[in-house]
Amino acid sequence: MNYFQEGFVWLNDPLNWTNPGGLFDRLQEHLLISLWAVLLGCAIGWPLGIWLGHRGRGGGAVLTFANLTLAIPTLALLTILPLTPLGFGQPPVVVALAVFAVPPLLANAYTGLRQIDPETREAARGMGLSGGQLLRRVELPLSVPYLAAGLRTAAVQVVATAALAAFVNGGGLGEIISAGFGIGMSNGGGGQIVAGGIVVALLALLVEAVLAGVQRLVTPAALRTDRHRRPTAAAPAG
Amino acid sequence: MSFLSGVPVPAWPLAAPGELAAPADDGPGNPWFSWRYVHDNAGEILSALQFHAGLTARAVIIALIVALPLAVVSYWWRPLTGPILALSGVLYTIPSLALLALVAPAVGTTSDTSVLIALVLYALLVLTRNSLAGLTQVPAEVRDAAAGMGYGRLGRLWRIELPLALPGILTGLRLATVSTVALVTVGSLIGKGGLGEMILGGFRNNFYKAEIMTGTLLCVGLALVLDLALAGVGRLLTPWTRERSS
Numbered sequence: 001m002n003y004f005q006e007g008f009v010w011l012n013d014p015l016n017w018t019n020p021g022g023l024f025d026r027l028q029e030h031l032l033i034s035l036w037a038v039l040l041g042c043a044i045g046w047p048l049g050i051w052l053g054h055r056g057r058g059g060g061a062v063l064t065f066a067n068l069t070l071a072i073p074t075l076a077l078l079t080i081l082p083l084t085p086l087g088f089g090q091p092p093v094v095v096a097l098a099v100f101a102v103p104p105l106l107a108n109a110y111t112g113l114r115q116i117d118p119e120t121r122e123a124a125r126g127m128g129l130s131g132g133q134l135l136r137r138v139e140l141p142l143s144v145p146y147l148a149a150g151l152r153t154a155a156v157q158v159v160a161t162a163a164l165a166a167f168v169n170g171g172g173l174g175e176i177i178s179a180g181f182g183i184g185m186s187n188g189g190g191g192q193i194v195a196g197g198i199v200v201a202l203l204a205l206l207v208e209a210v211l212a213g214v215q216r217l218v219t220p221a222a223l224r225t226d227r228h229r230r231p232t233a234a235a236p237a238g
Numbered sequence: 239m240s241f242l243s244g245v246p247v248p249a250w251p252l253a254a255p256g257e258l259a260a261p262a263d264d265g266p267g268n269p270w271f272s273w274r275y276v277h278d279n280a281g282e283i284l285s286a287l288q289f290h291a292g293l294t295a296r297a298v299i300i301a302l303i304v305a306l307p308l309a310v311v312s313y314w315w316r317p318l319t320g321p322i323l324a325l326s327g328v329l330y331t332i333p334s335l336a337l338l339a340l341v342a343p344a345v346g347t348t349s350d351t352s353v354l355i356a357l358v359l360y361a362l363l364v365l366t367r368n369s370l371a372g373l374t375q376v377p378a379e380v381r382d383a384a385a386g387m388g389y390g391r392l393g394r395l396w397r398i399e400l401p402l403a404l405p406g407i408l409t410g411l412r413l414a415t416v417s418t419v420a421l422v423t424v425g426s427l428i429g430k431g432g433l434g435e436m437i438l439g440g441f442r443n444n445f446y447k448a449e450i451m452t453g454t455l456l457c458v459g460l461a462l463v464l465d466l467a468l469a470g471v472g473r474l475l476t477p478w479t480r481e482r483s484s
Contacts, residue, residue, distance in 0.1 A: 003343040070416050071461035073423040075434050076454035079441040083450075160333035164424065167438060177339045181427065190343040197339030201332040208331050 006191025007198060016195075023176065023199060029090075030162050030172040030203070036094045037158045038151070041101025045154070046147065049109025053143070054135050062110050066103035074100060074161050078168050093170035097161055101154040108153070112146025113139050145219040152211035160204045173200050268447050271455075275448040283436070287456055290432030293350060293425070294418050294464070297357035301414060304358070305365035306407075310395065312366075313373040323370075326363035334360065334424045342428050353425035360421060361414040368413070372406020373399055405479055408472040412465050419461040433457045 010016055017023040052058040077099060081092035116139055124138045166174025176196035183189030276283065312319040329337075337356045345352040376399050384398045400407075423434025431438065433453045440449030473480060 067416070067465075070413070071420060071458050071465070073420040073434065073437070073454070073457050075423040075426065075431075076437050076450070076457065079437050079450050080454065083445055083447060156331060160331070160336075163333050163335040166335075167426065168441060174335055177335060177427070180339075185343060185347065193339045193343055197336040200336035201340070204331050204333050204336070205328065 003190045003194045006188070007194030010191040010195040011198065016192075021175070021179075023173075026171070026173045026175055027199075027203075030159070033090055033093055033097065033165065033170070033172055034155070034159045034162050036090075037097035037162070038101055038155050040094060040098035041105050041154055041158070042151070044098070045102040045105030045150070046109050049106040049150075050113060050135070050140070050143075053110040053113025054131070054139060056114065059110065059114065062107055066107050069100060069103050072099075074164050075167060078164060078170065082168060090170060093162070093165045093168070093172075097158045097165075100161060101158050104153040104157065105147075105150045108146045108150025109143070112143030112150075115146070116142050145215065148211075148215040148218050152208070152215050155211055156204055156208045159207045160200075163200045173203065268445070270447045270451045272448040275446075276452060279449075283452060283456070286433050286436055286453070287460065289430075290419070290422050290434075290457070291460060291464075293354065293357070293422050293430075293432060294415065294460075297354055297418050297422075298361055298411070298415050300354070301358045301361035301365050302411065305362055305410075306369055308362075308366045309369035309373060312370055313399075314391070319370065323363075323367060326366055329359050330363040334421055335427060338424060338427050347428040347430075350425065350430040352428065353422070353430045356424075357418050357421055361418055364414045364417070365407075365410045368410025369403065369407045372403030372410075375406065376402045404476050405472070408468065408475070412468045412472075415464050415468060416461045419457060419464065423457065433460075 015022070019025075049062070052062060074096065077096040078093065081096050082088045084092070086092040086095060120138065120142070121134065124134050129137065162172045163174035163177070165172045166178040169175075173196060176199065177193050180189040180192030180194075180196060183192065185193070308322055312322045334356060337359065338352060341355050342352040345355065380398065380402065381394065384394045389398065422432050423437060425431040426434040426438045429435065433456050436453030437450050437457075440446040440451075440453065443449065
């Protein structure tokens with residue numbers, strides 16, 4: 001418990017928040033990296049998943065891809081990408097995180113379009129809707145809850161994983177933790193390590209709670225169920 | 239760019255020893271894969287692999303021992319299902335690095351116990367959720383029939399429900415194993431990352447690509463091998479699912 005007290009003492013010092021490289025700076029970096037990674041993931045995962053779901057094929061490939069990325073350690077991509085032409089700094093971190101954001105977005109978009117009752121689809125066809133109209137007016141509105149569920153999983157995962165960027169000096173809140181290890185556990189670094197852990201954990205829980213609310217808001221009342229929708233590719237921050 | 243070229247390439251004349259390697263365009267002197275590296279460091283690589291596999295096995299086995307009773311308890315007393323899944327869901331949301339940062343100072347960084355604790359907590363949710371899903375999808379008629387044949391609660395669980403829940407449990411076991419293999423690398427934070435040590439070590443050691451890539455490939459390979467092995471075990475244990483699907 002000693003370290004926890006030190007952690008709270010550390011969090012109570014305003015300078016630790018406002019210093020250059022303090023919590024506010026790191027939080028801003030963290031959120032910016034996460035935002036770009038999620039946007040990039042959406043730009044790739046959603047169109048692909050919607051297209052595959054609309055066409056109704058490629059389900060096996062989606063699942064294989066999602067399971068395959070589960071086996072790749074985040075740390076590996078974070079260390080490999082800076083050595084490619086992407087260069088050092090934040091771009092490789094954003095790309096690495098986006099790679100892990102794509103599977104939940106893709107899998108949920110695909111599932112969202114595939115779970116629509118075939119009779120609904122046939123009725124729309126019977127009313128004379130073309131493929132594009134079917135997609136825009138019927139399939140997309142009905143799959144919004146799944147898209148939101150995918151966004152939530154992907155965003156939480158990205159925010160959680162962004163902490164690992166500190167391993168390669170990529171910025172973000174993980175830097176607080178690694179700086180604590182740099183100071184040394186016995187020299188007062190323990191408190192900073194615990195404080196960093198608390199902040200990162202709270203941020204992930206906060207994002208989860210906010211996006212769960214968003215998911216509930218965009219889900220039409222008729223489609224709401226109490227059971228949690230966990231997508232196929234929910235992975236802990238590895 | 240000699241991506242995965244199997245042949246050790248002779249050192250580039252410009253990359254003199256001691257010179258800081260330019261990361262993006264230093265191709266020939268710093269190949270992505272080199273058999274010479276693997277050959278020269280076979281001992282270290284093997285011990286890292288062994289540590290990695292051992293830690294994964296311990297974490298998954300402990301998690302299974304904890305998760306199965308939890309799943310059974312929440313299967314028997316439905317009101318407990320919500321709290322148990324919610325609690326493990328919260329644990330699952332907490333980033334691995336944060337969890338490790340919270341556990342490590344309290345437990346100590348000299349042993350791998352803190353990494354083990356974090357890994358077990360993560361594997362717990364997947365295993366509990368899937369085991370519970372497996373148990374709840376046992377058809378009601380089957381349960382009724384078993385009760386009618388005179389099975390008690392425990393006997394029914396052991397002889398009827400757990401075997402029928404095996405596919406769900408095995409799916410959870412495979413997911414948990416694969417993600418645990420990837421997660422062990424985060425243990426590098428306290429120097430207990432197994433193959434993650436190689437990945438991070440290569441990055442810190444002047445961006446030694448061969449070391450990074452060897453660690454990555456072994457990590458992914460270990461996950462795939464364990465996944466296939468568990469899939470094989472699953473096929474052997476549940477022959478009825480094969481007949482149904484064919």
